[in-house]
Amino acid sequence: MAYRLYNAPQSTCSQRVRFVLNAKGLPFEEIKLNLLEGDQLKPDYLKLNPNGVVPTLDHDGAIVTDSTVITEYLDEVEPDASFTPEDPVVRARMRTLMHFIDEMPAAAVRVPTFNLAFLPKFQAMSRDDFVAMAESKPLRREFMLAMGQTGFPKEEMDAALGRLRRSYERMDTEIGKSGGPWLLGKDISLADVTVMPALVRMHDLNMADWRDLPRVATWFDNIRAHKAFTPTYYHGSLLSERFPHLKATIAKSA
Numbered sequence: 407m408a409y410r411l412y413n414a415p416q417s418t419c420s421q422r423v424r425f426v427l428n429a430k431g432l433p434f435e436e437i438k439l440n441l442l443e444g445d446q447l448k449p450d451y452l453k454l455n456p457n458g459v460v461p462t463l464d465h466d467g468a469i470v471t472d473s474t475v476i477t478e479y480l481d482e483v484e485p486d487a488s489f490t491p492e493d494p495v496v497r498a499r500m501r502t503l504m505h506f507i508d509e510m511p512a513a514a515v516r517v518p519t520f521n522l523a524f525l526p527k528f529q530a531m532s533r534d535d536f537v538a539m540a541e542s543k544p545l546r547r548e549f550m551l552a553m554g555q556t557g558f559p560k561e562e563m564d565a566a567l568g569r570l571r572r573s574y575e576r577m578d579t580e581i582g583k584s585g586g587p588w589l590l591g592k593d594i595s596l597a598d599v600t601v602m603p604a605l606v607r608m609h610d611l612n613m614a615d616w617r618d619l620p621r622v623a624t625w626f627d628n629i630r631a632h633k634a635f636t637p638t639y640y641h642g643s644l645l646s647e648r649f650p651h652l653k654a655t656i657a658k659s660a
């Protein structure tokens with residue numbers, strides 16, 4: 407049984423999958439794509455993942471895409487150290503949360519990420535090259551064009567930060583309802599793995615806005631103490647490690 411993961415170190419969706427593989431102790435071959443150089447848009451990769459995004463899992467030739475689908479797939483084919491509640495009602499709640507997370511924090515976190523980390527790369531391009539690059543993206547064309555080469559305006563940034571804040575409040579409510587320490591109670595689930603990279607990203611950007619929510623603060627400490635965390639976040643997985651210019655931005659905003 408061989409697993410090959412096409413992914414990128416700093417990609418939040420990839421980090422979800424690496425976490426589950428590491429937690430289950432499954433060896434995998436890691437193919438690292440350079441997203442800023444457009445590896446995800448090359449014809450051979452698009453045959454595997456027509457959305458032109460990472461991650462993609464190749465399991466002995468079976469191709470599985472979309473991080474939440476991949477983590478559910480892994481939990482089905484490798485049920486040891488399960489991340490899926492047995493009770494179908496709790497399982498449904500987990501999936502509801504996973505949908506919420508993909509729509510809210512996972513989408514919102516792209517705005518500060520692109521504005522703070524990736525924009526300098528796009529600003530260095532000619533207008534024609536930038537538009538051609540944006541238009542070559544199957545899934546993120548409109549997102550890239552909306553950002554443009556000047557970045558998302560303040561209103562967009564504020565809206566994204568508001569959506570993130572509401573997501574932390576929702577986490578706080580869910581942990582309170584379930585009794586914690588995880589979103590669905592005493593066991594970690596795929597919902598926790600799904601939201602993890604958004605909080606790690608905001609913490610890395612020095613924008614962790616959950617310090618007044620002790621249940622979320624404890625949740626964050628717990629996930630960072632999980633045995634799968636360090637192998638998942640190897641050096642180069644944090645934006646501050648990959649982009650030196652970010653250190654100055656972060657220092658200014660601190």
Ligand SMILES: N[C@@H](CCC(=O)N[C@@H](CS)C(=O)NCC(=O)O)C(=O)O
Nearest residue numbers: 417418419459460461472473474546
């Ligand atoms: N719904 C997809 C989204 C994947 C996604 O957006 N991946 C980003 C990295 S986190 C990507 O590959 N971006 C490349 C690009 O925008 O060109 C999933 O969860 O796998």
